[in-house]
Amino acid sequence: MFSFAALVIHSVFRSDHTPGKQHINMTSGYVDLAPLYGNDQVMQDKVRNKDGRGLLHPDVFAEDRLLFLPTQVGVILLLFNRNHNYIARRLLEINERGTWKDSAHHHVSHAQLAQQDEEIFQIARLCNCGWFAAVVFSDYFSAILGLVRKGSSWTLEPFEELRNIDHTVFERGRGNACSVEFNCLYRWHATTSLEDEEWIAHQLKELFPDKNPEDISLKDFYLKEAAITKSEPDLQQWTFGSLQRETEGPNKGSFKDSDLAGRLQDATSHRAASFGARGTPAIMRLHEIMGIEANRAWGVCSLNDFRKFLGLKTYTSFLEWNPNHEVADAAEKLYGHIDNLELYVGLQAEESKPLIEGAGLCPGYTISRAILSDAFALTRGDRFYTQDFTPYNLTAWGFADCQRDPEAYGFGSTLGRLFLRTLPNDYSKDSIYTWFPLVHPESMEKYLKNLGKLDGYDLARPRQSGPTTTVNGYVEVGQVLKSTDKYVSVYVERAAEVVKGKGFFTASANGVEEQKRFISALAPSPEAISAIGKYFNDKTKELIELHSFSLIGQNTRAVNIVRDVLKFVPLHWAATEIAGIPLKTKQHPHGVFTESQLFDMLAEIYQFVFLEVESANYMPMRQRVKEHKKNHHEIVKRLFDFGYSTEQVVNSILALLVGATVEMSLALTNVVNLLLHKEYDSEVTIEATKKVDAKDLGSLTAYITEALRIDPPFAGVYRVAKQDESIQSLNVKQGERLFLHIASANMNEDAFPDPRILNATRGRPERYLPKDGCFTVLGDELASTMMAEVLRAVVSLDNVRRGPGQSGKLVRFSDTALPILHYAYLNEKMLHSPWPNSMVVNYDVAK
Numbered sequence: 067m068f069s070f071a072a073l074v075i076h077s078v079f080r081s082d083h084t085p086g087k088q089h090i091n092m093t094s095g096y097v098d099l100a101p102l103y104g105n106d107q108v109m110q111d112k113v114r115n116k117d118g119r120g121l122l123h124p125d126v127f128a129e130d131r132l133l134f135l136p137t138q139v140g141v142i143l144l145l146f147n148r149n150h151n152y153i154a155r156r157l158l159e160i161n162e163r164g165t166w167k168d169s170a171h172h173h174v175s176h177a178q179l180a181q182q183d184e185e186i187f188q189i190a191r192l193c194n195c196g197w198f199a200a201v202v203f204s205d206y207f208s209a210i211l212g213l214v215r216k217g218s219s220w221t222l223e224p225f226e227e228l229r230n231i232d233h234t235v236f237e238r239g240r241g242n243a244c245s246v247e248f249n250c251l252y253r254w255h256a257t258t259s260l261e262d263e264e265w266i267a268h269q270l271k272e273l274f275p276d277k278n279p280e281d282i283s284l285k286d287f288y289l290k291e292a293a294i295t296k297s298e299p300d301l302q303q304w305t306f307g308s309l310q311r312e313t314e315g316p317n318k319g320s321f322k323d324s325d326l327a328g329r330l331q332d333a334t335s336h337r338a339a340s341f342g343a344r345g346t347p348a349i350m351r352l353h354e355i356m357g358i359e360a361n362r363a364w365g366v367c368s369l370n371d372f373r374k375f376l377g378l379k380t381y382t383s384f385l386e387w388n389p390n391h392e393v394a395d396a397a398e399k400l401y402g403h404i405d406n407l408e409l410y411v412g413l414q415a416e417e418s419k420p421l422i423e424g425a426g427l428c429p430g431y432t433i434s435r436a437i438l439s440d441a442f443a444l445t446r447g448d449r450f451y452t453q454d455f456t457p458y459n460l461t462a463w464g465f466a467d468c469q470r471d472p473e474a475y476g477f478g479s480t481l482g483r484l485f486l487r488t489l490p491n492d493y494s495k496d497s498i499y500t501w502f503p504l505v506h507p508e509s510m511e512k513y514l515k516n517l518g519k520l521d522g523y524d525l526a527r528p529r530q531s532g533p534t535t536t537v538n539g540y541v542e543v544g545q546v547l548k549s550t551d552k553y554v555s556v557y558v559e560r561a562a563e564v565v566k567g568k569g570f571f572t573a574s575a576n577g578v579e580e581q582k583r584f585i586s587a588l589a590p591s592p593e594a595i596s597a598i599g600k601y602f603n604d605k606t607k608e609l610i611e612l613h614s615f616s617l618i619g620q621n622t623r624a625v626n627i628v629r630d631v632l633k634f635v636p637l638h639w640a641a642t643e644i645a646g647i648p649l650k651t652k653q654h655p656h657g658v659f660t661e662s663q664l665f666d667m668l669a670e671i672y673q674f675v676f677l678e679v680e681s682a683n684y685m686p687m688r689q690r691v692k693e694h695k696k697n698h699h700e701i702v703k704r705l706f707d708f709g710y711s712t713e714q715v716v717n718s719i720l721a722l723l724v725g726a727t728v729e730m731s732l733a734l735t736n737v738v739n740l741l742l743h744k745e746y747d748s749e750v751t752i753e754a755t756k757k758v759d760a761k762d763l764g765s766l767t768a769y770i771t772e773a774l775r776i777d778p779p780f781a782g783v784y785r786v787a788k789q790d791e792s793i794q795s796l797n798v799k800q801g802e803r804l805f806l807h808i809a810s811a812n813m814n815e816d817a818f819p820d821p822r823i824l825n826a827t828r829g830r831p832e833r834y835l836p837k838d839g840c841f842t843v844l845g846d847e848l849a850s851t852m853m854a855e856v857l858r859a860v861v862s863l864d865n866v867r868r869g870p871g872q873s874g875k876l877v878r879f880s881d882t883a884l885p886i887l888h889y890a891y892l893n894e895k896m897l898h899s900p901w902p903n904s905m906v907v908n909y910d911v912a913k
């Protein structure tokens with residue numbers, strides 16, 4: 067808590083220590099992460115890597131004063147360095163305006179690189195500052211106001227547009243200058259924990275080995291500070307708190323994740339001290355003298371003057387200010403009259419607020435009253451958080467990414483999301499250390515117990531999880547996929563978290579048998595398979611017809627093939643034909659769910675069970691998915707009405723609904739996208755487009771197989787090894803988590819000569835890696851037939867082609883942070899999602 071506070075104050079204060087210049091604040095006075103980015107161009111240039119991607123050097127920051135603070139202060143700031151780089155990488159990958167190029171894959175001139183580096187860097191910086199402010203207004207304020215104890219995710223909204231009573235606009239974004247009084251009331255040295263106190267003692271011993279702490283003078287201190295500043299090494303070499311940078315490997319130059327997490331978790335488990343008179347540790351005597359001297363040099367007002375200014379009652383006696391006789395007497399002896407009580411001492415030694423219901427931080431009342439006004443003024447006055455805080459300036463994704471999320475776990479925690487993003491193997495998805503890092507774990511346990519929410523959290527310190535090994539080789543991937551007894555998926559455990567009882571066959575231990583039984587009931591004969599195929603062909607044509615619109619004066623029609631057709635064909639079949647859930651459409655207004663509602667529910671279940679969920683989203687999504695199951699009483703009821711009698715069958719239907727719809731839609735999208743390949747920037751060459759014969763089901767199926775080799779719906783799958791094994795160069799250990807990168811393995815030159823050529827007549831079907839997803843759920847024949855019939859309907863359109871400009875493109879990007887997604891898309895909230903939502907095609911009709 068107070069280490070984060072130290073970051074806030076270092077963002078807004080940097081008093082010059084040069085004699086005669088102490089009144090100068092050398093930083094901006096805004097919550098702008100100046101300790102990370104520096105206060106001027108010279109310093110900013112030192113932290114930037116400038117290779118065209120807008121990145122910072124790994125694990126650096128600009129503020130040398132942090133090297134003298136307890137280690138965890140610098141560690142939190144390093145996480146903001148990592149967050150900057152995460153954001154910058156995503157900005158380039160998403161490339162919303164299409165103006166940047168990745169120099170790893172394209173030739174880019176120096177001038178262009180410099181310009182794009184500047185653009186990406188500045189946007190990432192704005193977004194990262196948005197994150198910092200979001201932490202201030204979530205975790206930090208929640209602790210200050212005591213909201214976290216109540217389980218509330220409410221917070222102050224200082225940035226909003228407000229009106230005065232006479233309807234004029236209440237000012238915002240008009241600038242800020244931090245007051246000296248704010249500097250004075252924000253010196254919270256009394257809260258230093260015992261562990262940090264020891265750390266300061268140790269540090270002073272190192273700086274002044276020959277002196278007792280009480281003998282160190284201000285002059286000694288300033289001289290030492292100046293000498294250290296002069297001899298500072300390059301900031302890429304800085305280390306602090308005995309942390310060591312890695313000297314080799316892919317993380318060269320960075321600190322070890324586990325070291326950083328260890329320091330943070332230690333700090334969470336250390337108790338802060340309370341505010342109030344005689345609370346500041348003796349070892350910080352000098353720091354306090356500096357504070358008092360600075361305030362006198364600035365000529366600040368008295369405590370009573372300050373209270374008058376704030377509209378508070380002035381004190382009439384020392385005892386009223388602090389009812390502790392010893393403290394009041396001492397102050398009276400020094401200052402004579404209460405009106406003479408100086409501001410610094412008056413604020414720091416005022417009686418502190420008792421820890422009672424509704425109380426939060428518990429400093430003295432005057433500090434607590436003033437701090438919020440100041441915090442409000444300095445953030446609301448910042449144009450970057452008000453008028454200029456727009457999707458235009460931050461990009462749509464960046465703007466969405468840095469919003470405080472009241473739905474986030476930990477009652478809307480932002481720090482938890484930051485930890486899971488930047489230290490993914492060292493913070494766990496449900497630990498209280500992750501979601502309430504500013505509160506002592508023992509206290510948090512009590513609060514959660516009172517709220518009846520202990521169940522949702524793990525009280526233990528997070529355990530480290532091993533990193534995943536990515537397997538790219540064709541032979542290795544194939545071998546692991548085939549050895550289903552030696553390498554298991556984690557779907558079973560995932561499904562068990564949200565689906566009660568047996569029968570969810572797509573994620574169950576004996577799923578293959580169950581699946582076979584189910585499919586033989588569904589499609590017992592070749593005729594039955596043909597009939598289902600016909601349904602898919604008819605439905606595709608029907609949806610195309612329904613959603614097409616004409617272009618004026620031409621015999622051209624257009625349809626959003628992804629949003630209105632491919633997304634919903636499999637859904638219609640599974641919902642209405644199998645589960646008996648009528649969909650709510652224009653023609654059937656009394657259906658149960660709209661197409662999108664059902665798609666979104668099924669997509670979330672699919673993502674939760676089969677895909678990788680961004681760690682910070684895991685717990686909220688788990689909750690929602692459980693709710694979907696509950697809300698599914700309608701589906702379930704209908705299934706029982708339909709004649710099913712056991713939970714097992716209901717679960718089987720759900721498994722089918724989930725496994726045969728959303729992923730098939732994505733696969734179809736990729737196939738159609740390749741089919742329309744023309745005029746599209748791609749590395750793939752299409753050899754056999756003309757050979758796609760709408761009349762020949764076999765040719766359509768071969769085309770689909772080849773298209774999905776080149777552009778599979780997901781990049782790969784996860785497996786866990788049940789024992790040690792060596793496969794060619796791969797040495798697997800029992801318990802190791804493997805990510806089988808199927809998309810890479812599919813590009814193997816030996817198995818598929820000229821792998822980037824889409825050639826539907828390759829033959830040698832055994833060379834294709836085992837198909838996953840809907841092919842496993844429905845069986846190869848049924849799934850292939852369904853998809854081929856959809857494709858047949860699309861290729862039968864006369865002169866089918868991409869819609870003009872952006873409308874005809876499948877806008878997507880690779881997201882290296884979620885490797886399982888071959889491509890990611892921006893959803894309607896502008897956050898990344900595995901599911902596509904738009905691509906327009908045009909086709910001709912007779913006049």
Ligand code: HEM
Nearest residue numbers: 068071072075079080081249252253254258353356357360
């Ligand atoms: C426990 C570790 C800390 C140490 C060792 C420490 C040390 C110092 C030192 C040496 C100064 C310079 C004094 C001066 O310039 O007059 C200072 C200033 C200051 N400290 Fe701390 N501090 C710590 C924690 C905190 C915390 C938790 C806060 C409040 C949230 C805080 C607030 C301030 C403020 C506002 C200043 C004035 C900064 C300026 O004017 O540039 N400090 N501290």
